[in-house]
Amino acid sequence: MTTADALRAEFDRETRATRRYLERVPGDRLGWRPHQKSFTAGELASHIVECVRWTEAIFGGDEFNVDPATFTPVRVASVPELLDTFDADVARSVRVLASVSDEAVTRPWRMKIRGAVRFERPKAMVFRDFTLSHLIHHRGQLSVYLRLLEVPVPGAYGPTADE
Amino acid sequence: MKLTQLVLDELEREAELSRRALEVVPADKADWKPHERSMIFGYLADMVANIPNWVAMIVTQPELDVAPPGGPQQKREPMNDSAAFVAALDKSMSAARSALQQTTDEHLMTGWRLLAGGKPVIESSRYIMIRDTINHWVHHRGQMTVYLRLMGAKVPALYGPSADDKSF
Numbered sequence: 001m002t003t004a005d006a007l008r009a010e011f012d013r014e015t016r017a018t019r020r021y022l023e024r025v026p027g028d029r030l031g032w033r034p035h036q037k038s039f040t041a042g043e044l045a046s047h048i049v050e051c052v053r054w055t056e057a058i059f060g061g062d063e064f065n066v067d068p069a070t071f072t073p074v075r076v077a078s079v080p081e082l083l084d085t086f087d088a089d090v091a092r093s094v095r096v097l098a099s100v101s102d103e104a105v106t107r108p109w110r111m112k113i114r115g116a117v118r119f120e121r122p123k124a125m126v127f128r129d130f131t132l133s134h135l136i137h138h139r140g141q142l143s144v145y146l147r148l149l150e151v152p153v154p155g156a157y158g159p160t161a162d163e
Numbered sequence: 164m165k166l167t168q169l170v171l172d173e174l175e176r177e178a179e180l181s182r183r184a185l186e187v188v189p190a191d192k193a194d195w196k197p198h199e200r201s202m203i204f205g206y207l208a209d210m211v212a213n214i215p216n217w218v219a220m221i222v223t224q225p226e227l228d229v230a231p232p233g234g235p236q237q238k239r240e241p242m243n244d245s246a247a248f249v250a251a252l253d254k255s256m257s258a259a260r261s262a263l264q265q266t267t268d269e270h271l272m273t274g275w276r277l278l279a280g281g282k283p284v285i286e287s288s289r290y291i292m293i294r295d296t297i298n299h300w301v302h303h304r305g306q307m308t309v310y311l312r313l314m315g316a317k318v319p320a321l322y323g324p325s326a327d328d329k330s331f
Contacts, residue, residue, distance in 0.1 A: 003169065010294060034197070035312045037326035128173055133301045134322040140305025147198050157299040161200040 002102040003124055007132075011055070011097060014132055015090045018048060020154040021142050022086055027079040029149055041145050042082075044138060046074045049086050051135035055093035058127050059100050063110035093131075166268045170293055171260065174215065177297060178256045181211050183319035184304055185252055187311060188245040197313050204314070205241055207307050212242070212251035214300040215259035221292045222262035226276035229284075 022045055030042030039047065050073065057064045076082040105124040110117050121129075139156065146153050152162035185208065193205025220227050242248050271290040276283050285292070304321075312318050320328040 003166065006166075006290070006294070010298075014298070034309060037318075038309070038312055124169060125172060125176075129176065129322070132298070133173075133177065136298050136301040137305040137308075137322055140302040141309050143302075144197060144201070144306050144309040147201055156302055157295060 004097075004100050004102045004105050007100075007105065007124060007127060008097050010132060011093065014135060015052065015093075017154070017156050018135060018139050019083070019086065019090075021139055021146070021156075022048065022079075022082055024146055024151050024154065025079055025082065025142070026149055026151060030076075030078075032145075032149065034145060034148055039141075041142075041149070042076065043073075044142055044145060045082050046076050046085075048135055048138050048142065049076070049082070049089055050074050051131055051138065052086065052089040052093055054130040054134070055127065056096050058109055058123055058130065059096050059104065062107065063112055065112040065115060067114050166271050166290055167263055167266060170218075170271075170290075170297075171263045173297060174218065174256070174259055174263070177300060178215065178252065180321045181252055181300070181304055182249060183321065184307055184311070185212055185248040186245050187316045187319060188248050189314055189316050190244040192314060193241055193243055195310070195314060197310060204307075204310050205243075207303055207310060208248050209239070209242060209251075210303045211300065211307055212248045213255050214296060214303070215252070215255035217296045218293050219255075219258035219262040221275055221289050221296065222259075222266050222270070226278055228278040228281065230279045232281050 025041055025045050030045075031040050033040045038044075053074070074085065076085055105127070106122050108120050109123045109126050110120045111126070112118060136156075143153050143156070143160075147161075153160040155163045188208055193203060193208075195204045196202065217227075242251060271293070272288050274286060275289045275292050277285040277292070287295075308318050308321070308325075317327040318325040320330065324330070
């Protein structure tokens with residue numbers, strides 16, 4: 001198994017598990033937040049789509065420049081829109097990942113902020129960090145939101161109190 | 164790309180994020196939980212501190228029984244403040260680091276078993292088991308950041324800025 005194959009398999013596994021969480025977000029509670037400083041449920045779910053979206057930026061080029069002043073976060077208004085956006089981003093990412101070679105994942109990738117290099121790391125590392133771990137981190141947060149909203153929590157790595 | 168190096172680099176990066184989360188753990192809140200069906204905070208923080216031990220076990224042992232017949236071999240003392248959790252993380256990371264530094268990519272592709280009560284639950288390559296372990300770690304640390312927020316602690320920036328730390 002090559003590193004590229006391992007990353008593809010993991011992306012498939014994690015995005016499948018993630019969809020089960022997103023499907024359960026209650027449409028009438030998108031504005032709910034557990035604390036005044038927290039993301040709303042809708043903002044958190046939208047941000048999870050953004051994690052998937054990094055795949056194209058990482059494997060479609062060798063650098064990415066972000067300007068925080070003009071960056072517009074993904075914000076969905078309903079659960080159907082959330083799932084459609086997620087599915088479209090996953091499908092696009094799968095297409096990008098399909099052509100990634102084992103050599104390509106070791107190539108350096110630069111993150112720039114307003115043109116200045118913030119870091120340079122192998123693409124495999126950036127993908128694990130920006131896409132996979134980032135997504136799992138926020139999905140973990142979403143699991144607590146679902147619990148507090150009295151929604152049965154799907155299992156990700158083991159049983160939950162509900163499954 | 165060498166798998167051992169990829170895993171090691173990633174563990175080091177995730178350990179740094181876990182350390183940030185464990186450093187802000189409030190004292191004497193081990194029994195707190197946000198919902199009656201949630202796990203208690205102390206258990207969650209204990210996993211965030213100790214999951215790298217699982218990586219060491221996957222590399223060095225042939226299998227692990229999470230519910231061994233006859234009960235657990237050792238019971239850990241509950242930890243109650245951030246210093247104890249951070250010290251446990253340092254110890255578990257040192258075990259994971261040393262196991263990975265002494266292994267090979269070929270060994271990581273060999274099979275490993277997780278058992279419960281003597282029965283196999285999952286059988287996969289060591290590499291896949293380690294990957295799932297790191298993801299599992301990130302999952303519980305994500306949950307822990309919501310607990311920290313609800314407990315009134317300052318939430319550190321991990322993959323991006325938090326409401327308390329915009330320095331990212």
